[in-house]
Amino acid sequence: MAVAGIVLAGMGLIGLLGYVLYGRAMSFAEEVPVYASKIRQTIEPISRKIQNFQQSAGNLTNDVHPTKKIPEVRLQESPTWPDYRVRGVGSVWGALIIAGVVPFLTFFMLCTNDQMAIRMNGLSSCRIDAARFITNVNQMIRGFVAGNLIVGSVMAAATSLVLWRIGVKGAIPLGIARGLLNLLPFLGLIASLALPLAAAMLQFNTPGPYIVITLTILLLHVVSANLLVPKFIATRVSIGPVAATVGILFWGWLWG
Numbered sequence: 325m326a327v328a329g330i331v332l333a334g335m336g337l338i339g340l341l342g343y344v345l346y347g348r349a350m351s352f353a354e355e356v357p358v359y360a361s362k363i364r365q366t367i368e369p370i371s372r373k374i375q376n377f378q379q380s381a382g383n384l385t386n387d388v389h390p391t392k393k394i395p396e397v398r399l400q401e402s403p404t405w406p407d408y409r410v411r412g413v414g415s416v417w418g419a420l421i422i423a424g425v426v427p428f429l430t431f432f433m434l435c436t437n438d439q440m441a442i443r444m445n446g447l448s449s450c451r452i453d454a455a456r457f458i459t460n461v462n463q464m465i466r467g468f469v470a471g472n473l474i475v476g477s478v479m480a481a482a483t484s485l486v487l488w489r490i491g492v493k494g495a496i497p498l499g500i501a502r503g504l505l506n507l508l509p510f511l512g513l514i515a516s517l518a519l520p521l522a523a524a525m526l527q528f529n530t531p532g533p534y535i536v537i538t539l540t541i542l543l544l545h546v547v548s549a550n551l552l553v554p555k556f557i558a559t560r561v562s563i564g565p566v567a568a569t570v571g572i573l574f575w576g577w578l579w580g
Contacts, residue, residue: 327434331427362526460562467560472507475552479503479544486540487520490533498523502541506548517541 484499505516
C-alpha cells in the first residue's frame with residue numbers, strides 16, 4: 325500500500341506539472357505572433373542593410389563575369405503535413421508505451437527492494453560490499469541533486485533580482501529558467517545567456533540593459549563554476565579523477 329501510494333503520488337505530481345506547463349505553453353503560443361512582430365521590427369533595419377549589400381554584391385559579380393552561366397537548381401517537393409504526422413506516430417506511440425510501463429516497473433522494483441538487495445549481495449559478495457556500495461551510491465546521488473538545487477536556486481535568485489532591477493518583464497520566470505539552464509554542461513552558459521537577451525530584445529532599444537545582463541550572467545557563471553559547484557557538489561560526490569576522466573571519455577564517445 326505504501327509503494328502504491330508513492331507511485332500514485334508521483335504520477336499525480338508529474339500530471340500536475342504537465343498541466344501547468346501545458347497552460348504556460350499555450351499562453352506563450354498565443355503571444356508568439358506579438359513577439360515575432362516585435363523581433364521583425366527590431367531586425368528589419370539589419371535585414372534591409374543585408375539585402376542592399378547582397379544586391380550590390382550581385383551587381384558587382386555580374387559586371388565582372390557577364391558571360392558566366394547560372395547553374396541549374398532543382399527543387400525537391402517537400403512532404404506534406406500528413407506525411408509528418410504518420411512519421412511521428414511511431415516515436416510518439418513508443419514514448420507513450422514507455423511512459424505507461426515506468427510506473428509499473430517502479431512499483432515492482434520498490435516492492436521487491438529487499439529481494440533485489442539480497443540477490444545483488446549474493447552475486448557480488450565475493451568482490452565488493454554490496455550494502456556499503458548501495459549506501460554510498462544513494463548518498464552521492466542525493467548529494468549531487470541537493471548540490472545542484474542549491475546552486476540553481478542561488479543562480480536563479482541572483483539573476484531574477486538583477487533582471488527585476490533593470491525592469492525586464494517576467495524577471496522571476498526568466499531567472500528560474502536561467503538558473504536551471506546554467507546547470508547544463510557546455511551549452512548551459514550559451515542557453516542561459518540567450519534567453520534573457522532575447523527577452524530584453526523585445527523591451528529595450530539601448531545597449532545598457534544588454535551589457536548589464538551579459539556581464540551579470542558571465543560573472544554568476546564564473547562564481548558558480550569556481551566557488552559554488554566545488555563547495556556544494558564536489559564535496560558531496562566522492563568520485564576520483566581517474567573515474568571522472570574515464571566516464572567523460574566513454575559517455576562522450578557513446579553520446580557525442
